Amino acid sequence: MSAKAATGMDRRTGVALWRQIADQIRQGIGAGHFGEGGRLPPETALAERFGVNRHTVRGAIAALVQEGVLRAEQGRGTFVEKRKRLSYPIARRTRFSEGLRDQAQERRGHLLDHAHEAAEPRVAAALGLDADAPVLRVETMSEADGRPVSRATSWFDAARFEGIAEAIAETGSVTLAYRRHGVEDYFRQSTIVSARHADAVDLAALRLAPGAIVLVAVAVNVDTEGRPIQFSETRFAADRVELAVAE
């Protein structure tokens, strides 16, 4: 059995060898194979292990250095840049900033865009509105310690929450924006979690490398009377975040 077959490297998949190797190394780091602040084996050893030329391994390392995952020092070696994943809690009372309070110094939300539109079927169903009812679509992004964490698309009943986009922009907080519209408290009604490759827009907004993965949380928030107030789809950078389900 050849080394290539053994390591799962394949050349007819449309994915370059250096990228497959970069993905394996990134995964190995996540699995803790190189220890805390660990050192990678020399390029020659990695090349032998993966059954490729040293230059190909160098391509993989260069990509991971660019991503900020590795740091290469001439004459010394290649080292893991240690950054731990943020743990984002999903519970009945889910709020962005509070959940990450102990894990990051700075937490910020940005309003990227907003627009009026007619509700798509899934939006109308989630908000309990008629099809094509007027809704407000709001695009936001969140950062922790200067690193993009998530990007969300939210829909609100336009009749009830006119001007909420401006309130989010001013306060940088959905919770505070709700207050201005008479919602003192709210709850998470449902959350559906899936995962996929990031699309071009999210890649740019979250500053991710091509082929990166996003965790997708589709959620409905309700007020204290159980009326739906927000339908949202949030994309989290999967290499920076994990979701902690509270039960």
Place this chain on the structure above:
Amino acid sequence: MSAKAATGMDRRTGVALWRQIADQIRQGIGAGHFGEGGRLPPETALAERFGVNRHTVRGAIAALVQEGVLRAEQGRGTFVEKRKRLSYPIARRTRFSEGLRDQAQERRGHLLDHAHEAAEPRVAAALGLDADAPVLRVETMSEADGRPVSRATSWFDAARFEGIAEAIAETGSVTLAYRRHGVEDYFRQSTIVSARHADAVDLAALRLAPGAIVLVAVAVNVDTEGRPIQFSETRFAADRVELAVAE
């Protein structure tokens, strides 16, 4: 701005254009952009939309036909082979088979492998055992309607659950295997959800294409007295499953 930049196609990413386009089309299908059993736009239209040559689009379509996602009919068009995602519930009382009862005809669990080993730190911590305490590692796989859904690695206290692997093999069910060890009921204590690219072993076991994504659920089950009985890491094929968080 060129069409290439507009659609996020790039040539230095290590991912061939035809594969990037295949991924986008697959994602578009998941997002429902082509309707139920829908028809794709003609190749020339897709080529224009993605800013590439028609040959490149044909490569992408050929790959998706090979995957079973699309079906091309000469003279008629290219159509979506529709299969919807299974929704796997995560709740305090999470059980594999029951959760998928209404969504699949056949649900089966397989025991792939099992072994005695010394507990790694995270396993020992989760099960409330001393470091390097003897534990049982069990590798399982689950299928629904003949399609692999998930692959799990579970650890049990070897002192309390000696022989549980054989019980799982016989009954095909963890719940029933627990009964034989005096555990009448159990609960999900915690679940951490993340996502990553599938490694070589999971690719093969779940019959996934290279570069495929897995949803990873790391969970602890406890008995009625709150004692941890199982620590597990389950990898779900992300294109076949979503996780529904019950609250």
Place this chain on the structure above:
DNA sequence: AAATATTTGTCCGTATGTATT
């Protein structure tokens, strides 16, 4: 302090795969 080994960085060239025209 000096010589040697190790490791990353850069340059050359060649062959093959990918994408466009």
Place this chain on the structure above:
DNA sequence: TAATACATACGGACAAATATT
């Protein structure tokens, strides 16, 4: 189908920085 351009992958040689003896 063919011609062309660029990206990928390989192989070798050497330079530069660091570590070891």
